[in-house]
Amino acid sequence: MKSMTRFIATIAVTATVATVLVVKLFGTASAQADATVIEPSNVTLEPIQIAQADTGSAGSAGSATPQPAEAPPATGSAAGSAATPATATGAGSDTGPATAGSGSAAGSGSAAATTANAGSGSAAAPAKPVEMAWYDKLVNKPVVEYGNFWMPKSVNTVTDDSDFMFITVLALSTFFFIAIAGAVIYLTVKYRHRPGHKAEPSAAHNDALEVTWTVIPTIICVFLFYYGWRAYIHIVTPPQKAIEINVLARQWSWNFTHSNGVEDSDLHVPVNVPVRLVMTSQDVLHSFYVPVLRTKQDIIPRRYTYVWFNATKPGTYRLDCAEYCGTNHSQMGITGPTPEYPLGRRAVIVVHDPGGYERYLADKAASSQNMEPDKLGAMLYEKKGCVACHTIDGTVRVGPSFAHDFGTEVGLNDGSKVKMDETYIRESILAPQAKARPGFPPSMPSFEGQLKEKEIEGLIAFIKSLK
């Protein structure tokens, strides 16, 4: 009997200590893991400085999440210094002229903004041929979302309850696991077979015990269910005044349409404003998943599903597809190679500083007007998701590359040949399977009704320019 008491006491103490340890681990961020957030192929050291600046400032001041690139043309230096530690201020003022459109300064802008290091930014300047808008620099910022050992940081107020439930169950599970594993190991060692040891008679059943260990888990389960359900109701009930953004998911890219008609392949949202997404799919199932928002919703063709959130911390975060959708499922919205991401960058969600979202809408709308056709085509190539399947450097991804073929004769599935001219490109965009080329899966959707006449012309001009 004494050994039995000691046994139960030991098990209880061990389980409690282990539980506390695990939960403690939950609350402690590890600085080391921040470094692993960076793309390994991206050998530049600058993003790591951002990561460190992030952890550093998060410790000192709550609102000081760095937003170095969030520097609007008008109030560039003010926003920069308000949002970031001293190192980033220079970058903030640098980006001011960048958005205004001046050539060489704009080149340095993106590097400087992303790296929070004016010196290395200007060094990288000559390597950047394409001018980049300030909001695109934000998109290309390294994703920093490290929270603690178990989860990325939480950026959504409505899911605090869900995080609390996670910790609660973690503590409960740890306690029960240690108790059960401890009992198994203890009993196995104590009653192991050895010379002279025999099984002792004991009751083969005990109804009181059975009822106890039926009722206790039942009570725990009722509570877990109830609080989980209550938190869930908050997660799925948007407030009345949420702003709405339309989402179209397709193989394998996103299209986000904002209230003023601006379309983009990455999601831009304001901070501390409820956002409701109205989502549908063009082809197969997808799922909208942002780990830092703790929210997820499948997207279904020919039906609308909804998700809402209230992002609390400005920054750039991962936006993933969580429902298997075919070849590039793991790379929804991947871009062509960028200086920051030589292998391409997957879709992100950008939570803007106060005022940033409105500026984004205005600047983005302005930028798509009066564009040269091939520039417009180049933009659409990224934003409409062509880039997921078609390269512009001659290599083959899912579909044929855009490079070099314009004006040549290309073979078709039925064996015939056709000259790749303006008419053929137009037809291939609107009715892709009518004259498909051999060796490629029939996964290209029709863009009928999704592109304006001017945009089709832009794409043709873009493909022409690659010849």
Place this chain on the structure above:
Amino acid sequence: MATKTKQERNDGPVNEPDYLSINNGKPRWERIKGWLFTLDHKRIGLMYLFGILGALIVGGVFALLVRTELFFPGKTIVDQDTYNKFFTLHGAVMVFLVIIPGIPAALGNIIMPIQLGAPDVAFPRLNLMSFYLWCIGALMLVITIPFGGLDTGWTLYTPYSLKSATPVLIATSGVFVLGFSSIFTGLNFLVTIHKFRPQGMGWFQMPLNIWAIYATAIMQVLATPVLGITVLLLSVERFAHIGIFDPTMGGDPVLFQHFFWFYSHPAVYIMIIPGMGVISELISTFARKPLFGYRFVAYSSVSLALLSFLVWGHHMFVSGQSRLANMVFSALTFSVGIPSAIKVFNWVATLYKGDIRLKTPMLYALSFLLLFTIGGLTGLFLGILSVDVHLHDTYFVVAHFHYVMMGSTLVAFLGALHYWWPKFTGRMYPEQLGKLCSMGVFFGFNLTFLPQFVMGSRGMPRRYWDYDPQYTIFHQLSTIGAFVLGISLFVTVVYLFASFKIGKRAPRNPWGGSSLEWQAPTPPPLYNFEKPPILHELYNYDDLVEVEEDVWERRAPIEAEPEPVPGDAHAHARPESTPAKPVDEATALPGMSEQITEPKAATAVEPPDSTEAETKPERSPIFGKPEDDK
């Protein structure tokens, strides 16, 4: 021998040829035909076992390919499309060909009738047919590989499976055929368990393994037809475009998920409940204790089987299903946790005051206890609605169901395989190597899947070919673990097959098991028992004595018969004789004392006519009058 006791009749020399050597001496073709057209449940079960181990190797190779690809972000060895085929085929082969038929069809076929004291299953021809259906279904699944593989995920979600360029029709037809194999097996076992129990074996004298197989059979018969209909509709949709799942024709792709999980959630229990049954046997036998709370464990098997039909919606919390449905399914999901918890507590309590022998099967059983506890507790996270929104379709789910489907079911399957291996092959496996490999499986498994929980809660979605570099270290740990696991399993398969030829001859009862299969000769003859088996008290090990390493015998006859005389063959090896112990003592299991009021416990069932067995081997006589339920 004039003083021959009933007990000795079952311990005596074996006169009949065992089921493996029944055709020895006949021409080669006759011997092959003897396997291909056999109606013997053990031969059918053994063929199943070979097929399943083959499929396990195929599925395992795909698993290692998947893990190797994930060693680095981006491309490691193959491109996206090939990777998608790898994980699809890994899932489809493992679920449909290995885990679902693993314990019920292979080991259930071999062991269940013997454990029941029956000569065969109720419908031997149906049994053979379900084996051949399994073969056809397996062939159709595997044949997709030369046709370009399958890239839909094993769940075949619409509308992707309607658009996929891979041979989905062949695969769905294969799954359709496999469904029939499963239904027939379930039907066969249901009838067998109802009608073939020997006199004196009421429902609550059945070993828990039989209870588990019974619960499984109910689910196989009731749930699998839904799978059949679902894949049939999917095939017709792909073939004839009827517009039931295709959204462009007004169909509902989410309806497919409902249909699919209405089968596939019970299927999870089709996989795990037989494992639980096996574990009950192993823990009781190797702890030398009656299973604690026998009735609760038996009832929890059946209640799991019934509850499993009500929780399919928890696979679809973020699929766009209504909040009310989500609420109901979440609540019902938690109810499944309770019978599982009861079982775990009872298994642990069985160890108390036991005499625990850490043979290989027991190591697997203890591994099962720990792994199933993790699998079950992580299920709580996913049952909580708000937490599931974050964890759904991440590696957390992957790790959770591998802990249940592999860490529990496959580990139980391995434990069962080692436990009954001597019985149905007549050979012992190498014990030290077995222990080593079981530890390799345990540590390799945990190294593979524990990191996946962390990845999942950090937001790593499943079925990703490319991943965020922050997960690299976890993926690499996981891959290393997968190889440790793979090597351990491969060595296990190799030494098991080697022991078939070179293993030590196995005795009748190497583990001291109390159920009926240990009274049959090793390996059993065609109709399992030469002499009618004697029904002893279930899970009572008092009379069983280890006369030498891995050889157990009952030390006293059950009925009041003359004391063994000096000169008895085994007398020198036995401790001093004690009076026979009537079954209906107060120590009997709950339920037993109500049913067995007179000392009829040691009931012999009628022996099969041995001449008939030789002349008409295709017929299995039903001997003994099955007793109806009390």
